[in-house]
Amino acid sequence: MAKQEVPVKKNETITITFEDLTHEGSGVGKIDGYPLFVPYGLPGEEAVVKVVKVNKKFGFGKLLEVKNPSPDRVEPPCDVFYKCGGCQIQHMSYKMQLEMKQNQVKNVMRKIAHLDHVPVHPTIGMEDPWRYRNKVAIPVGEKEGELITGFYQMRSHQIIEDMDTCVVQDDANDRIVEGTRRIASRLGIKAYDEQKHRGVLRHIMVRTGRETKEAMVVLITRTKELPHKEELIRELTETYPHIKSIVHNVNSRRTNVIMGNETNVLWGEEYIYDSIGNVRFAISAKSFYQINPPQTKKLYEKALEYANTGESDTVIDAYCGIGTISLFLAQKAKKVYGVEIVPEAINDANINAKLNGITNVEFAVGEAEKVMPKWKDEGLDPDVIVVDPPRKGCDKSLLQAMIEMNPKRIVYVSCNPSTLARDLRILEDGGYETKEVHPVDMFPQSMHVEAVCWLERKVSN
The missing domain is CATH 2.40.50.140 (Nucleic acid-binding proteins)
Structure with a gap:
């Protein structure tokens, strides 16, 4: 041939x-x-x-x-869209973006899960799909003795120099990054040079509470010492009175990972606060907190609708993070058990439960696929399991543990349609029926899409 x-x-x-x-x-x-x-x-x-x-x-x-x-x-409103790569689809109308994301989920449901008949609803979008990100971590460089800040050019570690704003970032974040760079440059704080592994300031991170407007500045350095920190703190807090926390993170390693292990509060509080719906959250420098709270609220409302819990129901929230979904579920359920592998996240989850006066939740540190069988052996019999895994999806042993626990309902929140479809196929073969999938646009102007999926235990004949 x-x-x-x-x-x-x-x-x-x-x-x-x-x-x-x-x-x-x-x-x-x-x-x-x-x-x-x-x-x-x-x-x-x-x-x-x-x-x-x-x-x-x-x-x-x-x-x-x-x-x-x-x-x-459409004409992208960002001047550096074709250089940056942070957003991929600003050239596309928002209507088309939402349709593309719905089709992406439909395609994997058909090709990977072999569930052509399951309804995939239109993507839940934003009224204003700009300026939604409540967190920025931006690299710091140097040019002609002055500090520069900007995202890296696509597929490189070259900072985009002519970048003074980001159209998907909260305005307040933009202004604080620019102000921090200007003050640090004037004080003579040197930028980190990743080639030579020298210098001081690696990244400037800013987190903002969408509802509270409180801001946290995190200064990530190679060195344990931050030069001129008193002057830097004084100027920042005088210029931006909504800053409630200034934190120093030390990352002395040669690595692409942004944050190191050592974190110290330089000024103000350890936490800033924000609300999603009627639940309040304490957010630390390292907390995992959704970057688009208005869409998070829509995502969780859909998850709660699919969970359909009553006052007598027991719920497990696997990969519970800082307790975001758990605390919403707890308002409608008898008891919620959350499990998460990151100890700091569980610490935050307990703080958030206390902050909201929610007492019918219990959080455990560990791998969900190991903790859940232990709970089963101890007699825990959940009515509903909610799972919100990372991009790689659920571990096979976790899916098996869910099937063996035999809840009447499973709600799967996914940030990767392909691994969602793969896992749905396993749950279907294990005795569950996929009822509906609803994509949610958490990251407008990018190709990423989240989805909420409702599964019911099949009734045996």
């Missing part, structure tokens, strides 16, 4: 019509059946493309010119 020739060559310039989108938001066009993936291409557009990489089964292209722009093509 003759070897099939690839119909395009690297560096060739071709004209192509985009037919579809990848799950990363790139346009897909075909040349003699050979797929070419091109960032920023939209379905229906004819475009001139340079072929930049060729594999046996597919290739990649660079968009040079769009001949007939899609009605869904």
Whole structure:
């Protein structure tokens, strides 16, 4: 059998019509059946493309010119959108973004879970899909003796110098980062040089309470000492009176991980506070707290609707984090048990339960797949299990433990449609029926999508 020739060559310039989108938001066009993936291409557009990489089964292209722009093509409001890579789909109308995310979930439900019949509802979006992020961690560099701040250029560690704002960040975060950089530069604090592993200031992190407007500044340094810290604190707190906490984090390692293990409060409180719905949260420098609280509220409301708990129900919240979902569930259930592997998160969860006067929750540190069988042996018999795993999805032994616990209902909150679909297939084979899936747009302008899924125990004949 003759070897099939690839119909395009690297560096060739071709004209192509985009037919579809990848799950990363790139346009897909075909040349003699050979797929070419091109960032920023939209379905229906004819475009001139340079072929930049060729594999046996597919290739990649660079968009040079769009001949007939899609009605869904919009001008990105961010000046550095095509350099940054933090957002991938600002060139797409918001209506199209929501449809793309719904289709992404539909596709994996069909191809991976083999659940074509399960309704995948339209994506729950935001009224204003900008300025939603309540946390920023921005690298610090140096140019001509002055500090600069900006996100890294795509696929590099080169700071984008002409970046003075981020259109998906809270305005207050932008202003505090810029002010911190300006003050630190004037005081002569040196930026960290990752090539030479020298210098001081690595990142500036700012967290803001959406409802409370309280701000926390975290200064991440290579060194244990932070030079001129008294002057820095005084100027920051005088300039930005809504700053309630200034924290110093030491990361002395050669690593891409932003934060190190040592954290000290330099000024103010250890926590700032925020609310989602009627639940109040204490947020520390290292707390995992959803970056888009208005959409988090919609996500949790959908999870609560699917959990459908009553006053006599016992609920397990696996991967409970700082207790966000647990505390919402506790308002409708008899008892909620939360489990999480990160001890600091469980510490925060207990603080948040106390803060809200919620007494019918119990939190445990450990791997959910090990803690839940122990609970089962001790006679814990949950009516509902809620699971909100990381991107890699649930451990197989956790899925098995859920099946063996035999709750009447499972609610699966997912940040990765592919692993959701894989896990749903296992739960279906274990005696559960997937009823509905509802995508939620937690990260507008990016290709990420979350989804809430409702499963019921199958009734045996």
